[in-house]
Amino acid sequence: MAGQAATRARGIAFYTVAGIATLLTTFLTIGSLLGLIAAQTPDSRIAFFAHLPWLGLCYLAAFAAMLRRPARKPAAWQQAAASAAAMYLGGLLAGEPDPVFYVSFGVLLLALALLHPDRRSLLHTGPAGMSPILLPLALIAAAPLTVYATRMLDLHASTGEGDAFYLGIAVAAFAVPLVGIVAGLRAPGYRLPLWAAGLTLMIVCLASLIESDGSAAMPVWAATAGLLGGALFVAAGEWERRRAAATGAEDTDAQIVSARELARG
Numbered sequence: 001m002a003g004q005a006a007t008r009a010r011g012i013a014f015y016t017v018a019g020i021a022t023l024l025t026t027f028l029t030i031g032s033l034l035g036l037i038a039a040q041t042p043d044s045r046i047a048f049f050a051h052l053p054w055l056g057l058c059y060l061a062a063f064a065a066m067l068r069r070p071a072r073k074p075a076a077w078q079q080a081a082a083s084a085a086a087m088y089l090g091g092l093l094a095g096e097p098d099p100v101f102y103v104s105f106g107v108l109l110l111a112l113a114l115l116h117p118d119r120r121s122l123l124h125t126g127p128a129g130m131s132p133i134l135l136p137l138a139l140i141a142a143a144p145l146t147v148y149a150t151r152m153l154d155l156h157a158s159t160g161e162g163d164a165f166y167l168g169i170a171v172a173a174f175a176v177p178l179v180g181i182v183a184g185l186r187a188p189g190y191r192l193p194l195w196a197a198g199l200t201l202m203i204v205c206l207a208s209l210i211e212s213d214g215s216a217a218m219p220v221w222a223a224t225a226g227l228l229g230g231a232l233f234v235a236a237g238e239w240e241r242r243r244a245a246a247t248g249a250e251d252t253d254a255q256i257v258s259a260r261e262l263a264r265g
Contacts, residue, residue: 022060050207073192085174137232176200
């Protein structure tokens with residue numbers, strides 16, 4: 001009885017923290033949307049375009065996914081952790097960490113990891129192992145996106161934060177390959193980071209095509225390549241998933257997760 005009560009209390013605490021994280025990122029995403037509507041310059045519009053998928057797809061979607069059967073979707077926590085890693089990397093390289101913002105996300109992620117119903121799965125790949133397609137694609141994308149992020153950090157250093165918030169664009173660029181790597185780990189629930197990485201890349205590149213006159217815009221050829229690359233990443237992941245389902249690998253993954261849930265009672 002005591003063990004069941006402790007498990008129940010831990011579950012309630014987990015869902016409470018996940019709910020708080022979901023609400024926080026919902027407000028931040030809405031704020032970015034309002035900022036995009038009110039933006040007056042090409043660079044500020046590119047910045048808010050970049051903020052929307054980073055906050056809404058990489059963070060908010062991950063936290064929201066943890067509100068329903070989190071043991072079946074450890075990839076959701078991995079995705080949120082990758083998004084935080086991008087934020088910390090950008091802040092560290094820019095030399096402008098935000099203690100309140102960064103610490104709050106760190107505390108939320110740590111609490112979710114400690115309270116997670118299947119903590120062991122958070123640091124492991126899926127039963128089928130790493131993807132031989134998605135992982136190389138994510139690593140290939142990391143090179144040009146790091147170059148772009150570095151350029152945004154240079155703009156941030158030379159002009160200050162201002163309305164454009166070049167640091168946020170850099171963080172979104174860092175987040176794409178990191179979340180893509182999470183998809184490549186193929187932990188249960190990896191379709192979420194698959195789509196989050198692909199769509200984030202496509203939206204960031206689309207912003208550069210729409211606001212091609214902005215100093216934060218990618219070259220047209222690079223933005224076009226990135227737009228196609230994001231679509232290719234999602235298509236490759238879906239093709240790989242369907243092939244695995246046809247061979248029964250997807251069923252095996254689901255059976256393993258179900259067995260873990262039964263073992264916990």
